[in-house]
Amino acid sequence: MSETFDAIVLGAGAAGMMCASAAGQRGRRVLLLDHAPEPGRKILISGGGRCNFTNIHTAPDRYLSANPHFAKSALSRYSPQDFLALVERYGIAWHEKTLGQLFCDGSARQIVQLLLDECAQGGVTLACGDAVRTVDHADSHFRVTFGQRTARAPALVIATGGPSIPKMGASGFAYDLARQFGLKVVQPRPALVPLTLSGEDALFRELSGVSADVIARCNKARFREAALFTHRGLSGPAILQVSSYWQRGDAVGIDFLPDRAPGWLIAAKRARPRAGLPAVLGEALPERLARALAERLDQSGELGAMQDKALAAIEAQLANWRFIPNGSEGYAKAEVTAGGISVAELSSKTMEARRVPGLFAIGEAVDVTGWLGGYNFQWAWASGWATGQAL
Ligand SMILES: Cc1cc2nc3c(=O)[nH]c(=O)nc-3n(C[C@H](O)[C@H](O)[C@H](O)COP(=O)(O)OP(=O)(O)OC[C@H]3O[C@@H](n4cnc5c(N)ncnc54)[C@H](O)[C@@H]3O)c2cc1C
Numbered sequence: 001m002s003e004t005f006d007a008i009v010l011g012a013g014a015a016g017m018m019c020a021s022a023a024g025q026r027g028r029r030v031l032l033l034d035h036a037p038e039p040g041r042k043i044l045i046s047g048g049g050r051c052n053f054t055n056i057h058t059a060p061d062r063y064l065s066a067n068p069h070f071a072k073s074a075l076s077r078y079s080p081q082d083f084l085a086l087v088e089r090y091g092i093a094w095h096e097k098t099l100g101q102l103f104c105d106g107s108a109r110q111i112v113q114l115l116l117d118e119c120a121q122g123g124v125t126l127a128c129g130d131a132v133r134t135v136d137h138a139d140s141h142f143r144v145t146f147g148q149r150t151a152r153a154p155a156l157v158i159a160t161g162g163p164s165i166p167k168m169g170a171s172g173f174a175y176d177l178a179r180q181f182g183l184k185v186v187q188p189r190p191a192l193v194p195l196t197l198s199g200e201d202a203l204f205r206e207l208s209g210v211s212a213d214v215i216a217r218c219n220k221a222r223f224r225e226a227a228l229f230t231h232r233g234l235s236g237p238a239i240l241q242v243s244s245y246w247q248r249g250d251a252v253g254i255d256f257l258p259d260r261a262p263g264w265l266i267a268a269k270r271a272r273p274r275a276g277l278p279a280v281l282g283e284a285l286p287e288r289l290a291r292a293l294a295e296r297l298d299q300s301g302e303l304g305a306m307q308d309k310a311l312a313a314i315e316a317q318l319a320n321w322r323f324i325p326n327g328s329e330g331y332a333k334a335e336v337t338a339g340g341i342s343v344a345e346l347s348s349k350t351m352e353a354r355r356v357p358g359l360f361a362i363g364e365a366v367d368v369t370g371w372l373g374g375y376n377f378q379w380a381w382a383s384g385w386a387t388g389q390a391l
Pocket of ligand 1: 010011012013014015016033035036039040041042043046048051052053054110112131132150159160161162164165168170171173183229334336337361364365373374376377378380385
């Protein structure tokens with residue numbers, strides 16, 4: 001026997017819970033399904049356990065998508081202030097860490113509890129722990145079998161996220177389902193992910209644990225944040241940010257001294273001709289990094305013995321040190337998945353598939369990927385809310 005609902009939401013993560021609660025509170029009978037034993041597991045591990053739940057600088061240009069305009073509608077109708085108002089209504093203490101990133105003072109579990117309470121207020125039926133076995137569509141209804149049960153509804157929401165961090169139950173299920181209904185999928189790839197180095201660049205791995213405030217560039221992207229050397233290559237916020245724009249073969253350029261004005265090295269030579277490059281670099285960079293850069297530049301002598309032209313060339317190299325990563329650490333370490341269900345298939349207002357009435361896709365499953373810093377949860381809330389209004 002099958003149970004009937006107004007909508008079935010697949011995936012009790014950030015987007016799915018927001019969508020289910022919004023629809024439930026509008027009087028819809030909603031079934032929210034997840035194969036994991038508990039809802040919101042990525043929320044629990046997010047932001048180092050404190051959940052960077054939004055970013056007050058949210059704007060459409062902080063998202064990657066084949067159609068950069070797609071996210072505008074949903075983001076404008078459910079803003080960071082809307083989610084913050086909800087957080088405050090629940091008395092959850094929060095703080096801005098940096099760059100507009102809002103975190104819980106306490107635990108990410110408070111955000112999961114907020115969403116569960118919101119779902120309960122909407123009378124949402126939550127079913128966790130059973131894998132979805134089949135999904136089909138007939139007589140204007142979607143039929144979902146999971147565990148030993150069957151449910152049907154005129155609306156089905158794909159909110160099962162992307163494949164990043166498979167050990168948390170993440171999967172490419174959203175794409176399989178989208179393809180089953182004839183929707184295009186933009187080639188998914190790991191994003192917000194550490195990059196790996198080989199060959200000459202691999203020498204930098206000896207700096208594992210060293211970090212510096214840099215400008216990292218890749219293609220048109222440019223981020224000023226910390227970069228971290230790791231035993232496999234490069235990480236830290238600046239690198240995670242540019243990784244979303246990186247494709248195999250692309251160079252990542254690093255400005256190791258973003259605050260130094262052009263000509264600074266020549267000025268240093270005039271002021272301290274006896275000083276060596278490692279010492280001068282060490283005034284602005286961690287000592288190990290300063291030494292390693294000077295070594296690779298093959299400069300161990302005094303600045304006074306070097307020609308201005310050579311110093312200008314060194315400056316230029318330090319301002320755009322080119323690494324050619326040989327790969328990334330993949331889905332196992334990627335904070336998000338870029339690509340996904342093509343936005344060309346969806347209404348930007350409701351997230352409903354144009355070709356399959358009643359089918360919706362939200363959150364990370366869709367080809368909309370935010371920067372690091374709370375932008376991805378804001379997309380999950382905004383897209384979930386948009387669909388919640390349409391069910
Ligand atoms: C370590 C880490 C830290 C992060 N920190 C932040 C942060 O601080 N701020 C930020 O904005 N973003 C952060 N993110 C990104 C953020 O977690 C995601 O963008 C967001 O969770 C996407 O929401 P979603 O609901 O689309 O997908 P998810 O939250 O991934 O939810 C998808 C749900 O679907 C379920 N599911 C998957 N496959 C199936 C299936 N076959 N059947 C049934 N259910 C299924 C999963 O179990 C899961 O519960 C972080 C990600 C990671 C990995």
